Amino acid sequence: MGAVRRAFAPWSDPNAKPLISFENITKRFGDAVAVDNLSLNIFEGEFFCLLGPSGCGKTTLMRMLAGFEQPTAGRITLAGQDLAGVPPYRRPVNMMFQSYALFPHMSVEKNIAFGLKQDGLPKAEITSRVEEMLRLVQLERLAKRYPSQLSGGQRQRVALARALAKRPKLLLLDEPLGALDKKLREATQFELMDIQHELGMTFVVVTHDQEEAMTMADRIAVMDQGHLAQVATPGEIYEQPKTRFIAEFVGDVNILEGNVMGQENGLWRVQTPSADAPLTIDDPDEVLHSGQAVAIAVRPEKMVIQRDPPGPNARNVLTGEVWDIGYLGDWTVYRVKLASGAILRVTRANASRFVENPIDWDEQVYVTFAPNAAVILAE
Amino acid sequence: MTRRLSLFNLTSLIFGFAFLYLPILLLVVYSFNASRLVTVWGGFSTQWYGALFRNEALMEAAWVTLRIALLSATLATVLGTLAALALTRYGRFFGRTLFTGMVYAPMVMPEVITGLSLLLFFVAIGLDRGFWTIALAHTTLTMCFVTVVVQSRLMTFDRSLEEAAMDLGAPPLRTFFAVTLPLIAPSIVAGFLLAFTLSLDDLVIASFNTGPGATTLPIKIYSQVRLGLSPEVNAASAILIGIVTLGVVVATLLTKRSAARARRDGH
Numbered sequence: 001m002g003a004v005r006r007a008f009a010p011w012s013d014p015n016a017k018p019l020i021s022f023e024n025i026t027k028r029f030g031d032a033v034a035v036d037n038l039s040l041n042i043f044e045g046e047f048f049c050l051l052g053p054s055g056c057g058k059t060t061l062m063r064m065l066a067g068f069e070q071p072t073a074g075r076i077t078l079a080g081q082d083l084a085g086v087p088p089y090r091r092p093v094n095m096m097f098q099s100y101a102l103f104p105h106m107s108v109e110k111n112i113a114f115g116l117k118q119d120g121l122p123k124a125e126i127t128s129r130v131e132e133m134l135r136l137v138q139l140e141r142l143a144k145r146y147p148s149q150l151s152g153g154q155r156q157r158v159a160l161a162r163a164l165a166k167r168p169k170l171l172l173l174d175e176p177l178g179a180l181d182k183k184l185r186e187a188t189q190f191e192l193m194d195i196q197h198e199l200g201m202t203f204v205v206v207t208h209d210q211e212e213a214m215t216m217a218d219r220i221a222v223m224d225q226g227h228l229a230q231v232a233t234p235g236e237i238y239e240q241p242k243t244r245f246i247a248e249f250v251g252d253v254n255i256l257e258g259n260v261m262g263q264e265n266g267l268w269r270v271q272t273p274s275a276d277a278p279l280t281i282d283d284p285d286e287v288l289h290s291g292q293a294v295a296i297a298v299r300p301e302k303m304v305i306q307r308d309p310p311g312p313n314a315r316n317v318l319t320g321e322v323w324d325i326g327y328l329g330d331w332t333v334y335r336v337k338l339a340s341g342a343i344l345r346v347t348r349a350n351a352s353r354f355v356e357n358p359i360d361w362d363e364q365v366y367v368t369f370a371p372n373a374a375v376i377l378a379e
Numbered sequence: 380m381t382r383r384l385s386l387f388n389l390t391s392l393i394f395g396f397a398f399l400y401l402p403i404l405l406l407v408v409y410s411f412n413a414s415r416l417v418t419v420w421g422g423f424s425t426q427w428y429g430a431l432f433r434n435e436a437l438m439e440a441a442w443v444t445l446r447i448a449l450l451s452a453t454l455a456t457v458l459g460t461l462a463a464l465a466l467t468r469y470g471r472f473f474g475r476t477l478f479t480g481m482v483y484a485p486m487v488m489p490e491v492i493t494g495l496s497l498l499l500f501f502v503a504i505g506l507d508r509g510f511w512t513i514a515l516a517h518t519t520l521t522m523c524f525v526t527v528v529v530q531s532r533l534m535t536f537d538r539s540l541e542e543a544a545m546d547l548g549a550p551p552l553r554t555f556f557a558v559t560l561p562l563i564a565p566s567i568v569a570g571f572l573l574a575f576t577l578s579l580d581d582l583v584i585a586s587f588n589t590g591p592g593a594t595t596l597p598i599k600i601y602s603q604v605r606l607g608l609s610p611e612v613n614a615a616s617a618i619l620i621g622i623v624t625l626g627v628v629v630a631t632l633l634t635k636r637s638a639a640r641a642r643r644d645g646h
């Protein structure tokens with residue numbers, strides 16, 4: 001399955017026709033701009049995540065797809081059809097609501113059958129489709145129950161089954177796992193991926209949880225204040241964040257501020273108050289000029305912490321003292337205070353059960369990283 | 380509330396309720412009096428209830444009252460529910476605050492004034508006073524109570540339920556009948572019962588707007604009492620009290636249950 005997933009990249013095929021296309025979409029509520037001149041293509045079969053802090057416009061974008069909000073300007077098309085003026089009940093789109101919005105006066109099976117009844121399907125087909133959905137979410141035994149008699153996880157499954165029952169071209173999921181506890185959330189993430197893969201549907205998920213987005217999505221759109229900050233695969237978002245906002249919003253990151261000195265053998269040299277010697281960064285795609293102020297982003301797991309001084313040819317050496325140690329089981333987190341006052345976060349995988357003479361609090365340590373471990377972000 | 384009542388609280392409670400209900404209790408007790416003298420106890424008897432049902436004038440008045448109450452409560456429920464929907468649903472339209480105030484005004488308006496102004500209005504438009512004028516007058520009086528009850532339910536209504544119905548393919552009207560109406564139905568029934576009981580026991584507005592052949596039970600009782608107390612009237616009043624009490628209790632229970640349900644389903 002992993003191999004199949006890697007081959008799936010319609011967004012990099014210039015001839016591929018998008019399923020959904022936002023063209024210069026703007027949405028204003030009074031004076032407030034929720035979505036600002038945004039363009040985005042989503043392709044058939046994608047598991048697409050809209051990720052961003054609350055108030056970034058991601059929910060508005062989704063509600064415009066469902067038809068609950070109309071764009072102030074711009075055009076949305078679904079499979080080539082302009083959605084302007086098409087009411088929610090005529091769109092081949094279904095949504096799973098954050099609150100689940102289960103009808104409290106209907107049993108589980110009536111809830112799932114609701115959409116099929118609106119389509120006027122024959123009774124026998126409705127019954128078999130409801131059974132199929134109940135099987136899919138493993139709730140066969142609870143068909144006659146009412147929403148108030150279900151647990152949170154069960155309600156979430158009913159909401160999913162109800163939204164899937166009409167086999168929509170596009171399924172929208174608004175914070176689908178927000179109300180579940182951590183263990184259940186992780187299991188459900190993988191289940192959602194399996195269901196999406198099995199049904200071959202297009203999923204658009206709104207979430208503020210970056211871990212959730214990273215786990216599930218084929219592509220992630222990071223939103224900030226009504227704009228798209230970056231649209232890319234989880235790997236690209238994490239390893240090649242375009243801006244400081246993305247680097248800081250997705251995962252943990254250490255930011256070292258400095259000024260560009262120049263290029264040497266294709267590597268950038270950057271002067272920073274955090275280190276004695278200039279840093280060497282391998283980020284050839286950036287176009288920079290001398291003296292430019294930049295931020296260097298390094299993920300905590302790509303930094304190496306050690307007690308012994310590195311060799312004279314070592315590059316990117318920072319010195320400091322251990323300020324905090326957090327033992328997480330699989331990882332240990334070190335917070336290292338540099339002479340400049342900046343605090344670095346360095347993680348180390350606990351590959352063996354026992355370490356002789358481990359690094360301790362208040363110790364003088366060296367933190368190094370490889371030139372290609374860092375990303376330069378223009379300020 | 381497992382705390383025990385102190386002596387002081389208990390005394391206050393007893394006196395308070397006695398003040399409110401002792402006269403009514405007395406009336407009910409005397410409706411079972413065997414004596415013809417209203418103020419002298421002559422033993423237990425249900426004879427006055429029998430006499431009441433044979434008293435054609437009183438029975439006729441009861442029948443008129445019942446028809447007026449049913450008609451005006453039905454009208455008030457439809458109009459009051461529509462008003463509640465408009466006031467909660469259509470955002471902040473121009474004049475909304477004014478409208479809200481105007482809907483509630485009949486609740487606090489002195490009944491004499493409501494009755495008088497309606498009388499003047501009916502005379503002005505040349506509508507003969509009788510059954511219909513009382514029914515219309517009661518509709519204006521009771522509509523606001525329906526609005527208040529239904530509106531309080533709609534305030535706690537989760538709008539995403541309606542969005543979900545539309546998302547699944549139900550047009551707005553079908554959404555209303557399949558999702559909204561079943562969920563607010565208890566509050567509508569409660570509003571209806573309140574309107575019904577209010578119409579049933581109204582004297583002031585009815586006497587302003589009554590005409591020949593449209594004597595309601597409260598009007599009849601009042602006029603009879605002026606001629607002298609009769610045990611039959613006691614019996615009629617006792618039955619009226621019974622119906623009103625039942626209506627109010629059921630309405631209260633329905634409102635409470637639907638509020639509890641809204642809380643439980645809200646996450």
